[in-house]
Amino acid sequence: MVSFDYKLAVTTLHELRKSGERKSDLVVSLGENLIQQGYTGKLGDEVWAVYEQIFIAALDLGNVLLADKCLDNLDKRFPESPRVKILKGMKLEAEDNLDAALAMYENILQDDDANVAAIKRRIAVYKAKGQDQQAIEALTRYLDAFYSDAESWLELSALYLSFHLYQQAGFCLEELILLQPQNHFYHLKYAEILYTSDNITVALKEFCRVVELCEDNVRALCGIKLCTSRLLNLPINAITSSSASTNSSFSLDMKTISDLNDLAIERLSIIYSKNQRGGNRANEIKNVISDWLKQS
């Protein structure tokens, strides 16, 4: 057996905690070694954070024994802590005892209605119970106060999308764009939502923005291609009338559209001809793409 590197394990765990990555299998294997070989005493005050981290990872993997061990230690040290209560709630969730978990979170929120972790766990329970509408309601209330939480906006948009509420989902993505205007992923998602809700002209602009922010983004180039071919295939008066009715500045001239179309085709064929890895599969994909590009 390879000797266990205590220092490396601790720094790895620390970095994972900081970055928020959820590599549960790694955390559990490191944590098991730490606990079994009695290194926990060496950690000082950091040990509690490590216990929490290992506990959550253990729940992810369904390692109940390890999770119990961590929770016992934490519970002994911090008997009244809401943070430990949340961990208990998570354990209840893992055991599929959702109502008890919900009661646990409600209990925390009665004492401290601004406990972010409890609010979020409660939303997760709603989702797990399939009460998506309640989850949406709770999320909107949470975001009303904690406006700048990007992940929650993303979650809310995903919930709306599951109900096919594209306008609301689009609103969430707009908020995300406001919060992080340079993140091309949000623009991309927004563009796709716009395309799905048949707002082709704006979607085209957003796809263009993605390509501007992140060169050769295949998803965005495909999006541009889809938008332009839709617009080019529309009868001329349909475009003018639609843009006149919305009274917007989104109007585009045909030349720009066809230029963009050509650009997307060019970039996509370059990208796919460059990608030689994967042998047969790559060729297959290339053929599919070139067929698709030729179609319109």
Next chain:
Amino acid sequence: MAQPLASTLVESQALYLDPEIRDWVLIPIMVVMVLVGVFRDQVTVLIGGGTGKKPGLKAIRESKALTRGVTLRNYGNHIQNNSFFVRKTFLSEAYKRGDYLKNPAAANHAVNPMTDPAGMEMMMEGMKKNFAMIIPQTIIMGWINFFFSGFVLIKLPFPLTLRFKSMLQRGVETPDMDVTWVSSLSWYFLNLFGLRSIFTLLLGEDNAADGMRDMAAMSQMGASPTGQPQDFHKLFLAESENLELTPHNWELDDIENRLLIKFGKRSPTVNNDDNDTIEMEDISSDFSDVKGKSKRKGINKKK
């Protein structure tokens, strides 16, 4: 003439300091300052660190609501016109009505910290902290003044202008002494302001030992006794006004052209010239069928 005079001046000021001063004044003052800082950190933890009451959801909402307007003002250009205007109207209305206030009914009269229990607690908190900070500092200053007043402790290894005299030679009223000599009281002040990094080293990032902080606290005391809570309603009204004044230019208005230019499909200069000549010459609208609708719109506006 000036050269020898200056050199004699410097020579005449080559004071010889007793090493006892170093051992019994300079170092003790510093050690005492460090120890008092550590002690004060512990005391602050003891009297108020653990039991700080967390703000409720409404209070957080109130304090975060402003950032929403600021974000919209700063990055509003990244979303479409109508999305921007919907948000702008909504936020500025909500700010005006005081929807985001912790207590919407109290929007119109000034907040009195005495009536608000949370404000009362905050005042108490501030008082405690101030006591923990000010009392030891006063005692040390008295101690230095009583025992070491008029001591010259060190000579700085670099020359300074006369301006620094009042800063470095406090308590030593000699107009002719070179500025580089530092008196005991000034050594105290240098320590007070300069030990921050040492405290960070000793006590970690978030410590209460720092001397700068009670200076800040003292200067605040003059403005508003023990940190009066901000009047959010006023801030909201100001933000609402700011929002209403914010123009909107959609970042993506010209995105297709930018993209085509970026990939070299269109040359930037020609296009711009095109644009300008059209607007200046005001060519009739049937020509503009070939050109973009946005240009047509510009022309229409001109007409």
